[in-house]
Amino acid sequence: MKTPEFAENIRLIIWDLDETFWDGTLTEGGISYRDDHHQLVIDLAKRGIMSAICSKNDHEPIEELLREKGLWDYFIFPSIDWTPKGPRIKAMLETIGLRAASTLFLDDNPMNLAQAEHANPGLNCALPDVIAGLRDAPQLKGKDDSQLSRLAQYKVTEKKAEAAKVTGGDTTAFLRQSNVKVFIEYDVEAHLDRAVELVNRTNQLNFTKNRLSDDPETARRELSQRLAHNTTDAALIRVRDDFGDYGFVGFYMTRRVNNTRTLEHFCFSCRTLNMYIEHWVYAFLGRPKLSVVGEVLSDVQDTAIEVDWITPANIEDMDAPSPGADLTFDHIFARGGCDLASLLHYFTLHSGTIVEEFNEPRNGQMFRRDHSSFLMPELEGGLTPAQTEAASALGYAPRDFDTDILNMGPGQGLYFLSFWADADIPVYRHRETGLRVPYWLVGAQNHNLVERADLRKAIAKTDQQRERLNVLCEEYEHEGILSQDEMERRYNLILDRLPPTAQVVMILAAERGPLHFADPSKPPHPFHQRLNATLNAVAKGRSNVMLLDPASLIDGTEDMIDLNHFKRDVYHRMYRAMLSRFTNAKAA
Structure with missing residues (x-):
């Protein structure tokens, strides 16, 4: 058995069913259910690798069978009908927010594979004979998710996609009905591993791509040192709506030089793609300087997008408002x-x-x-x-x-x-x-510059500073501190x-x-x-x-x-x- 390899890590496997997930064809004389494939779906989910379905079949009997086997809820975005598979996979990936290159499509029909690859350039396509080697494939190692948290998050996305159909595809109208709440966690140090993960693992919504070390301890140390500085502003972003809690989906960190902020890190998980969370955060920060590196799926600098469906709060007020949570002022002056x-x-x-x-x-x-x-x-x-x-x-x-x-x-x-x-x-x-x-220059905090020729000579670094010190001596008298x-x-x-x-x-x-x-x-x-x-x-x-x-x-x-x-x-x-x-x- 040859272990398959792929160009990049696989995050989603899309399964055909007949002669792929199981042996035989459901509508043509019955099937032989594959318990090894059943267990593979579960084991991959515990690594954070999702499974979906794209099958030409009737939906109802498939769902009934997989529910009876206890596996239906392990699949996300099941697409079961008789239409061509290429467009369905394309729509699925757009909804989920995944790239074709990080997806593997399994089907026993070479024509289906060719059509899917044509509609989704970069999609990994394979016949069922690779399935036996997937468990040990280096690009399917994933990471421990024994609590199935990633599966739960994708299930929320699936539920939202179904609910969005009610608004006829009007994304804005749907978001306004969803009670989207953004919670800001300024205590980044308490969730340092998640911040490091967002910086190093996000890509499609990582605007700065300013990566940390691949070594976890070094990365933690690097980020901790930068977070401690008084000119750093940073926070993690957590999102909830009527469909669930998405956890910490974003992280920003700005560097402030002479009171001008520049984004060093600005990265978000694709699990909130098309919710415009990143647009809201960028506007909330006052649109600081941002140099976008590489390709991203969102243009936060597009001022035509006005996000008015988000309710913000501090993380302390997520479950019950803390003292001062509702404190508002008509204006703040500093x-x-x-x-x-x-x-x-x-x-x-x-x-x-x-x-x-x-x-x-x-x-x-x-x-x-x-x-x-x-x-x-x-x-x-x-x-x-x-x-x-x-x-x-x-x-x-x-x-x-x-x-x-x-x-x-x-x-x-x-x-x-x-x-x-x-x-x-x-x-x-x-x-x-x-x-x-x-009047003050570095090196002369409270000294009388009119009387101190030696000090003037030491601190004046430019002709302009020397000219102004001459004006100070000729036209002004020292009164001292107030x-x-x-x-x-x-x-x-x-x-x-x-x-x-x-x-x-x-x-x-x-x-x-x-x-x-x-x-x-x-x-x-x-x-x-x-x-x-x-x-x-x-x-x-x-x-x-x-x-x-x-x-x-x-x-x-x-x-x-x-x-x-x-x-x-x-x-x-x-x-x-x-x-x-x-x-x-x-x-x-």
């Missing part, structure tokens, strides 16, 4: 640094309008919107033309002093404010116009200008970095301690202001990257903590 960019990713489910004003690189330096000096002109009458010109000489544009904080409109708004830069970036005053702006009184004045002014219905969250700064996080004998960061004292004073007596302290949600130094940056999981804890506090405040 202004600050990368700490807020990491946090806001989790609030996407809670508002259809989110405005982000974050730090960004600009002309060789980082533009720090988390310094209140760029917000104050909007609240205090704006800049004069002379001040605008003075700011331009330091590389600041008029739009840098714009904000939408006062333009969000009425209603229940949530405002996140982080002013960490106020803690230790000095302000310089323009002598002629009185303009006050911060006093507590000035910070308090500014924050009170900001809060007073927000609508009375606004819910405000102000982010405290971490006072201990990873080196001394667990050592109380070491003094806290003095500038951050000072900022936090000011924020506590401002929030006192304001019932609509909450302070969020990241340090209270950091378990140890392993959660920290540095003083201002934490591992990804910390931001998820911050999100869950805020939901709990909002819920408790609402109940009170």
Whole structure:
């Protein structure tokens, strides 16, 4: 007996019945049932390899016979009628979402085989004499699925295909009746093996094809390291509808550089093909940068497809809503640094309008919107033309002093404010116009650049930076970091200008970095301690202001990257903590 080999792994076997699955012809004198083929179907199902039927027969007696044998439910998408087999197989594969190259069709009639291959280029076709060697074929090893979970998933797809006929082939109408729910699992580490599997095993709906190592432990380590980073946003996607639970069918991971997200992984199982789950997730993420690699079965960048039949929720709310699950805001506004960019990713489910004003690189330096000096002109009458010109000489544009904080409109708004830069970036005053702006380059966090010629020489890397430092020395005077009184004045002014219905969250700064996080004998960061004292004073007596302290949600130094940056999981804890506090405040 020769063991057959195929070009790629086989995921589906389509069986003819007469003279193939069993000996003889059902309509011509009876059959001799093949128990060995019966057991093969069961054993392959336990490897995750499905079996289907494509037979020229009457449906009813076939179903009756196979139900009597206890095997009917092991077959998916049974196609039993008297029409040509080629088109039927083509329609079957399109419905299931499988490629012809990963399918094997068994039939005793060479004409049927030729017709099937013609209608389905790449289809593996064989006469029954290969069946005895299939069990040991290297491309039919599959993977352990003794619980028959893959069979159950295909049975859901089969049930849906039958129900879809009621809507006359109108896919959208059918989906709107199916109560499709998407659950977002941000705790990817708890299901790391499934994430690795989706990255490495999906193909037709794997848009980036950015594979991990073939070695399971190495792959887990690679993905874990990337997931931990504070600029990573990631989640698994689980789907349910009226027909069943599809499990975790998708995974995404974005890399955020200067607050611009790029998809590193974006992959989905074909079991939800034509449900447009991938379209919804891509839109939900705000259509981040995506370089599609190779051929895929779906165009998520087609903006003409608008998915309005999906109800999203966090995974914690899958069986029973958790506190804060139904929390919604008319709008969410966030202004600050990368700490807020990491946090806001989790609030996407809670508002259809989110405005982000974050730090960004600009002309060789980082533009720090988390310094209140760029917000104050909007609240205090704006800049004069002379001040605008003075700011331009330091590389600041008029739009840098714009904000939408006062333009969000009425209603229940949530405002996140982080002013960490106020803690230790000095302000310089323009002598002629009185303009006050911060100025900072890497390597000179809180130093007086006007007086430090040695420092200016060390940190200036480009002619542009040297020119601006010359302007700073010639036209500005150093005032230093903001006093507590000035910070308090500014924050009170900001809060007073927000609508009375606004819910405000102000982010405290971490006072201990990873080196001394667990050592109380070491003094806290003095500038951050000072900022936090000011924020506590401002929030006192304001019932609509909450302070969020990241340090209270950091378990140890392993959660920290540095003083201002934490591992990804910390931001998820911050999100869950805020939901709990909002819920408790609402109940009170």
